[in-house]
Amino acid sequence: MTNLLISLFIKNKDRVEDSNVRNAYGKMAGIVGIMCNLFLFAGKFFAGVITGAISITADAFNNLSDAASSIITLVGFDMAGKPADKDHPFGHGRMEYVSGLVVSLLILMMGVELFKSSVGKVLHPEVISEQWISYMILVVSIFVKFWMYMFNRSIGWKIHSETMKATASDSLNDCVSTAAVFGGMLIFHYFHLNVDGVVGIVVACFVLWGGYESVRDTLNPLLGESPDPELVTKIKEMVLRHEMVIGVHDIVVHDYGPGRRIVSLHAEVPATENIMEVHDVMDHIEMRLMEEYHCEATIHMDPVVTNDEEVTETKKEVQDLVKGYDPDLSIHDFRMVKGATHTNVIFDLLIPYGKKYQQEKVVEDIKKKVKEEMPGNHYAVIRVDRGEQY
Template sequence: MIELLARLFIRGRDALAPSALRRAYGQLCGAVGIGLNLLLFAVKFFAGSVSGSIAITADAFNNLSDAGSSLVTLLGFRLAGRKPDPEHPFGHGRMEYISGLVVSGLILLMGVELGKSSLGKILHPEEVASSPLVLVILAVSIGVKLYMFSYNRAVGKKIHSTAMDATAMDSLSDAVSTAAVLVATLVGQFTGLMIDGWVGLLVALFILYSAYKAAKETLSPLLGQTPDPEFVRHIQEIVLSYPEVQNVHDLIVHDYGPGRVIISLHAEVSASGNLLQLHDVIDNIEHRLQKELGCVAVIHMDPIVTDDPETQRLRLAVAEKVKTIDPRLTIHDFRMVPGPSHTNLIFDTVVPYGVKLDRAQVQKRIAELVRQLGEQYFAVVQIDNSYVL
């Protein structure tokens, strides 16, 4: 159905830019979600009023909140698609993450309210009336919600949207909650057991868990999560495919929303190379990264000595010494500055998260290890953190 609606309402979608197509799909799904949830609210509210079931009525208002969530998603995609401006030079892409977080908050609120209502029903149970019409309404509602879960998840994967993923989880939680309400209604009808409140409480707990999971997935990119290792590997493969580049370090990926990624990195090049030619190579790498990965790339050239055997020997020796502290430690930007009384070995050391020693302890230990190579050697170490896995 979504693809049919896409063909009808997203005109010229084959010619649209990826960002525009993404926004169009998000807005379409939001509009469909509003319509279906309002319809479900109306029929469930009617069923809850007829049967006197607190679980069905709560489920109806859950769908009403879902309509609000769909509205938030729709607005989020519209705002995220706004062009950069002087106040927001990186665009408004993170509005999509914020909309996903708002949806998670609405799910959380509904879970709390449903839990409170269910506790009241447990303390003061009432008989729930039922009818074939009520059962049919609940069964159809489950089918609709499973369909909404399916298309939201499919579109979320298609356009890589955490907001759509959160909406899909919301739809799945609704399907489960309505199924539980249906079971409670059937049990009450055929056994006389009044488990309406208990089922409502279980549904509330499930909704709260779904809210937590959705919030976690949308909050991480807002806080600044580590980039996808596959994305990092692809960046490194492209940069290192150029023979002029010896190594890559200090890679940072800045995520300003879907399709708005900026990366910065340092590329080690030979200090004896032609500066203009090397600059041209770096420009070509930046253009290729933007073309193939859709990201803006800023690359800093780090000149390193590659034609001095003594520098190479010491660099390898220091790298081996550093790894005795922790195998994950690496060095880069290695330079040797000899003097009349001593020689400074200047380099950066990358200390990944999880290393037990702090920065000062690592520096002290490296200085001790470097002195083992010779009393004339002194380590001048800059400690760096790793921003990728």
């Protein structure tokens, strides 16, 4: 069914890197979600009215909130597809994350209301009426929601959309919550125990948990999460495939929405290379990054002395001192400046995130080690970077 819908409504379905194709996937998923959830809401609301079961009614309004979520998702994909303009030079891609966050907040609000209503039914239980059609509606709902889970998960992985993955997770939670409602009705049928309010609380908890996970997954990209390590590794490997480049560091990835990334990095090249040739290679790498990974790249060229044995040996000594202090630390952009009375060794010190060091203390400790443990009169000039070593 999923493949049929994709074949019918998505042109160039395999070109998911194309923002227009990607938005088409999102819009199709939004429309499918609206139709399915409105259908389920109508059926469950009817079942809730004729039985008087708060758990079924709660589940119905859960589907109504999902329909509203699908509308917001649809609008979010439409706005995310708008091109860059004067006020938004990096495009509108993050609107997809914003829409996902709104969806998540709606789910949380619905969960709170369902929880309150269900607690009321526990404290003040009401008689419920059995109707065979309510069982049919619940069973159909479980199958429909499971299909929606598979559908949204497939789309989410295909177009790398956290919003669609969150929607899939919500659909799976709906399967479990509806199954709990169905189980509660069976308990009433066979054991004459009214657990309607308790089941309603269980449903509300599933809704709240799904809302929490969705908030977490959509808020991180808005705040600026760490780039995908696999993407960073691929970028580094691609840059290093060029013989002129002997090292890469300070890779920064700015995410302005799916398919809208801006990358900056430092590429180390031998200081003896012709500057015009280096510039041409850097331009070529930037174009390759755009072609292969759809990243707008800016590369800073760092000249490195490679034919001076003294510089090479001194750099190794400094690296050993830094690794002796902490194996997780590393250096780059190493240079030496000799003077009449002393030699400055200049380098950047990379301190990974998560290290609880006081930055000033680390710098002073390493400066002291360089001065005391290296032969000759050496002084360290250190600039600190915070980041991850890829």
